[in-house]
Amino acid sequence: MSSLTTDSEDDIGWKRCLVAGASAFGISALLLFAMLVLVDPYDSGRGWLGIDGVDDRNTYTSAASRARDPQFDAAIIGNSTAQPLNPADLSRATGLRFVQLYLTGGSPREQLAVLDFFLRHHPRVGALVFVTDPFWCQHRRAETRPGDFPYWIYGTNSFAYAARLMSREGIEHAFQRIAIGLDMRKRKRVDGFYSYEDVWLPGSFRDLNPPRDPAPALSAAERDFFPEIAELDAAVKKLPVDVPVVIAVPPTLATTVARSGTVAAQEREACDAALAKIVAGRPRSNFLNYRIDNAQTRDRVNFADFIHYRESLAGKIVSGVAESLRLGNAAKVAF
Amino acid sequence: MLFNDYPFLLGFLPAAILIYRFADPHPSWRIPVLVLLSAVFYAWWNPPFVALLVLSIAFNWLAALAYLRTKRASIITIAILVNLAVLAGFKYTNFISANIGLLLDRPMPQFDITLPLGISFFTFHHIMYLVDLRRGKAPSYPLGHYALYISFFPQALAGPLVRWSEVMSQFGRKVYQPGWPRDFCIGICFIAIGLFEKTFLADRIGRIIDPIYAQAAQGPLSNGDAWLALSFSFQILFDFSGYSDIAIGLGLLFGIRLPFNFNAPMRATNIQDFWQRWHITLMNFLRDYLFQPMVNTRLRFLPRRLFAVQYFGALLLTMVLCGLWHGASWTFVLWGAIHGSALVVCSLWRRYGPRLPALIGWALTVMLVIVTGVIFRAGTLEAAWNIFSGLDVAPRLERGRHLGPLFIVPLVAFLLPSSQDIIARLARKPRPWLAAMLGIGILVLLIELGEQHAYEFAYYRF
Numbered sequence: 001m002s003s004l005t006t007d008s009e010d011d012i013g014w015k016r017c018l019v020a021g022a023s024a025f026g027i028s029a030l031l032l033f034a035m036l037v038l039v040d041p042y043d044s045g046r047g048w049l050g051i052d053g054v055d056d057r058n059t060y061t062s063a064a065s066r067a068r069d070p071q072f073d074a075a076i077i078g079n080s081t082a083q084p085l086n087p088a089d090l091s092r093a094t095g096l097r098f099v100q101l102y103l104t105g106g107s108p109r110e111q112l113a114v115l116d117f118f119l120r121h122h123p124r125v126g127a128l129v130f131v132t133d134p135f136w137c138q139h140r141r142a143e144t145r146p147g148d149f150p151y152w153i154y155g156t157n158s159f160a161y162a163a164r165l166m167s168r169e170g171i172e173h174a175f176q177r178i179a180i181g182l183d184m185r186k187r188k189r190v191d192g193f194y195s196y197e198d199v200w201l202p203g204s205f206r207d208l209n210p211p212r213d214p215a216p217a218l219s220a221a222e223r224d225f226f227p228e229i230a231e232l233d234a235a236v237k238k239l240p241v242d243v244p245v246v247i248a249v250p251p252t253l254a255t256t257v258a259r260s261g262t263v264a265a266q267e268r269e270a271c272d273a274a275l276a277k278i279v280a281g282r283p284r285s286n287f288l289n290y291r292i293d294n295a296q297t298r299d300r301v302n303f304a305d306f307i308h309y310r311e312s313l314a315g316k317i318v319s320g321v322a323e324s325l326r327l328g329n330a331a332k333v334a335f
Numbered sequence: 336m337l338f339n340d341y342p343f344l345l346g347f348l349p350a351a352i353l354i355y356r357f358a359d360p361h362p363s364w365r366i367p368v369l370v371l372l373s374a375v376f377y378a379w380w381n382p383p384f385v386a387l388l389v390l391s392i393a394f395n396w397l398a399a400l401a402y403l404r405t406k407r408a409s410i411i412t413i414a415i416l417v418n419l420a421v422l423a424g425f426k427y428t429n430f431i432s433a434n435i436g437l438l439l440d441r442p443m444p445q446f447d448i449t450l451p452l453g454i455s456f457f458t459f460h461h462i463m464y465l466v467d468l469r470r471g472k473a474p475s476y477p478l479g480h481y482a483l484y485i486s487f488f489p490q491a492l493a494g495p496l497v498r499w500s501e502v503m504s505q506f507g508r509k510v511y512q513p514g515w516p517r518d519f520c521i522g523i524c525f526i527a528i529g530l531f532e533k534t535f536l537a538d539r540i541g542r543i544i545d546p547i548y549a550q551a552a553q554g555p556l557s558n559g560d561a562w563l564a565l566s567f568s569f570q571i572l573f574d575f576s577g578y579s580d581i582a583i584g585l586g587l588l589f590g591i592r593l594p595f596n597f598n599a600p601m602r603a604t605n606i607q608d609f610w611q612r613w614h615i616t617l618m619n620f621l622r623d624y625l626f627q628p629m630v631n632t633r634l635r636f637l638p639r640r641l642f643a644v645q646y647f648g649a650l651l652l653t654m655v656l657c658g659l660w661h662g663a664s665w666t667f668v669l670w671g672a673i674h675g676s677a678l679v680v681c682s683l684w685r686r687y688g689p690r691l692p693a694l695i696g697w698a699l700t701v702m703l704v705i706v707t708g709v710i711f712r713a714g715t716l717e718a719a720w721n722i723f724s725g726l727d728v729a730p731r732l733e734r735g736r737h738l739g740p741l742f743i744v745p746l747v748a749f750l751l752p753s754s755q756d757i758i759a760r761l762a763r764k765p766r767p768w769l770a771a772m773l774g775i776g777i778l779v780l781l782i783e784l785g786e787q788h789a790y791e792f793a794y795y796r797f
Contacts, residue, residue, distance in 0.1 A: 008513050010514075010517065010765070011513055011514065011515075011516050011517070013764070013765030014516035014517040014519070014520050014765045015516045016765060016767045016770075017516070017520050017765045017766065017767050017769075017770035018516055018519060018520060018770065019767075020767035020768070020770040020771040020774070021520075021523065021770035021771060021773050021774035021777075022774060023771070023774070024770070024771035024772070024773075024774030024775050025774035025775065025777055025778050026774075028774070028775050028778050029778050032778070166782055166785065167782060167785050168782055168783060168785075171782070
């Protein structure tokens with residue numbers, strides 16, 4: 001566009017200011033963006049500097065780093081109700097190399113996004129363990145607040161990923177990763193295990209976190225329809241037939257287990273049946289239901305709150321999962 | 336679309352500047368393009384309400400035309416009453432209904448009414464023009480000028496309240512003429528400072544105290560957090576002055592100088608001084624179109640020697656209505672009444688009392704503003720009482736750096752001059768290195784804005 005005005009000397013000075021401001025903005029934005037692309041703040045596998053790992057407690061953003069780690073061939077997927085399962089114990093018991101990919105408060109859809117990311121980065125999968133809390137049993141897809149979970153980290157669109165890098169969080173993570181690369185900072189535990197008993201000390205029970213059991217189905221047809229489980233089923237069907245899959249329903253305090261004959265119990269049975277169907281016929285696979293009323297689930301010592309069980313139960317679940325990965329549904333699971 | 340979100344800053348604004356750059360050489364395009372851009376901006380929030388804005392403009396412009404043809408003052412009176420009735424219908428219906436219910440001791444219906452954005456502001460713009468037209472001070476304007484006066488997007492939603500005489504002569508002027516690079520630099524400075532005030536000062540306090548006010552709405556506070564709630568006045572100061580600065584900056588990008596709205600009010604040494612520095616354009620409006628007519632009206636039943644009663648009564652009533660204008664709640668009425676009373680006391684003190692040291696005057700003023708800020712924010716009188724009664728528990732300061740904004744932001748309010756004074760100092764002469772730093776600062780601001788869900792500007796609600 002041709003100049004529409006006669007520039008005075010003063011205007012020339014102010015135009016230089018505009019150019020200086022715009023240039024500083026543009027150049028610093030470009031340099032910052034280049035740094036972020038090179039460093040790959042979330043270790044999603046798109047970086048160029050070859051720094052391994054993250055120093056990040058936020059499981060939503062840190063799971064990508066672990067999920068693509070080639071030293072693992074098996075994964076535990078779930079939310080905090082999967083967190084107490086120690087992948088090292090499971091690896092020792094099975095000979096596989098397990099990584100913990102729990103997402104704190106993660107919804108089924110978010111867990112499926114992590115599963116998809118794990119599968120994309122592991123052409124050969126040793127085993128998969130899903131810990132399915134009652135959130136999976138909803139008849140209508142759960143609404144999640146937009147922006148809470150960074151799907152863009154786990155997606156396939158690198159442009160969408162790059163577009164989200166320019167954020168304070170992205171910059172903070174980038175500097176953390178640079179510090180890891182320079183050996184000035186340690187990465188978080190590689191297999192992702194972090195016991196919540198470090199925070200919720202043994203011996204204490206909090207009347208918090210009742211299970212997110214589904215609202216009753218509005219019709220008989222709806223009772224057997226679980227959209228999130230259908231997606232999990234589709235994902236498992238895409239796996240090679242020899243990949244063992246274990247689905248475990250985590251224990252909750254016995255007072256929250258539905259009484260036989262109630263609508264809630266019927267709902268639970270329908271959900272369990274749908275989950276069991278996913279692994280039916282698959283070799284070395286099993287469906288394990290730990291949400292039962294027994295002496296252990298009645299004892300509050302075994303729980304931090306209604307849904308978060310302690311190591312005493314986690315050890316038994318690990319044994320049950322390991323036994324299932326060996327013998328499939330013929331496994332004798334003690335609980 | 337908010338001034339502090341990406342769709343506006345990275346989408347609408349650059350597009351609007353570019354479009355206007357092409358329109359600028361064509362005098363007949365300038366005003367229609369700005370009106371159109373303003374309509375798009377307004378429609379982004381709620382498209383159907385553009386019809387209300389258009390109707391409002393057409394109705395008032397036609398009323399002005401009819402008055403100029405017939406010289407019947409009743410036309411102006413009716414037009415003003417219609418404007419006020421529409422405002423009251425949207426803003427006060429539920430409040431009136433609820434209070435009638437309380438009086439009659441029976442439940443009254445409550446309606447699901449969405450308050451059109453900016454209705455309080457464009458209603459006052461209409462009133463300013465119509466009153467001045469009747470006073471013989473305002474001429475008639477073409478529809479395009481009038482439409483732009485009401486809808487100009489930088490100030491349509493939350494001010495500054497602009498007198499027609501301040502902007503009408505600027506509409507339609509060529510923007511890209513000698514001097515425009517300086518105006519652009521200053522405009523960008525205002526926008527950057529406004530975004531800083533909003534993002535780094537106001538919202539930082541908001542994140543700390545919003546849950547406290549939510550808790551106070553549920554019941555008493557007994558954990559010492561009530562002390563933190565006292566910082567609301569600093570939040571709203573930087574929220575609204577941030578908004579006003581952005582509006583002023585945006586105006587300059589389109590060749591329009593809007594009036595300043597704040598002048599370091601937390602440095603005021605008495606409450607009169609405070610109200611000459613806080614929301615200046617609203618105070619000017621209330622002074623010229625409410626207070627002065629009330630004071631200048633001769634009341635037959637009141638002897639002239641009791642004029643002071645009329646004067647102070649008008650002052651009190653003006654501030655009560657100022658409170659009610661902010662929202663349909665008794666808390667706003669109480670807030671206005673306290674400020675009105677304080678103005679009366681201050682006025683009497685200055686006439687009859689001893690001279691107070693500036694420091695004591697400043698401390699008393701700040702305390703009044705802080706305490707009444709709680710009433711303004713609380714939403715209900717019960718919630719305000721829950722905050723005040725919670726002050727008997729000492730604050731918990733062990734949260735350390737999380738409470739940093741509650742100490743830093745007041746210091747900024749007390750120590751720094753107004754943004755226009757800061758910018759006047761920065762813009763004495765062109766300094767490219769300073770502009771380069773501003774460019775980097777704007778990048779930091781944009782990154783920070785991306786981090787949070789954009790907080791709405793508080794005055795959008797009024």
